[in-house]
Amino acid sequence: QVQLVQSGAEVKKPGASVKVSCKASGYTFTGYYMHWVRQAPGQGLEWMGWINPNSGGTNYAQKFQGRVTMTRDTSISTAYMELSRLRSDDTAVYYCARDPATTPYSSSPYWYFDLWGRGTLVTVSS
């Protein structure tokens, strides 16, 4: 069925990097934009950026510019989000979420999320 399967929980030390994966199945991976959203414990949702799996183009939230890198491997229908120089306040559940805008027909995403992964808990602790 149509789903996004994310990698398992991670524990990292401050200053380290983490790379979270999101494998798409049941639809054409390169056909839809993919966003990343995070949620700190007990807090709200925070948009991080998107990747166009067809072209590899990206757009990052200003807050994460210089620390986040979104990539994809089309051969295995998987998107990745890498966050570097981790701090304790990066502790959160990280979600991948599909945008219904179809690539390459749409030059930009529709800016909403119709399919979500289950989330990956990243804990940053010394």
Add this chain to the structure above:
Amino acid sequence: SYELTQPPSVSVSPGQTARITCSGDALPKQYAYWYQQKPGQAPVLVIYKDSERPSGIPERFSGSSSGTTVTLTISGVQAEDEADYYCQSADSSGTYQGVFGTGTKVTVL
């Protein structure tokens, strides 16, 4: 930075109507979207493009827009509707950025 403001909580009795507002200066120019999130689960889209309902979402969920405020209405609230609800839109003031509302906890009494 652009903000979407929601009330922290709404309480409603079963069968009554819950209304959740979301305010933001750019909402007259950008669509709003609504998500339901239950504890330990990923968010689920319940309204898109201000008032459209995805397939599989009950008819009791509806959305509306007026000026700088959008509203999610849950008619005939059921116990299973108890959850956090987030509005979401795009900030087009510079490089497009996604933005979420502050979230509203709906409690069914």
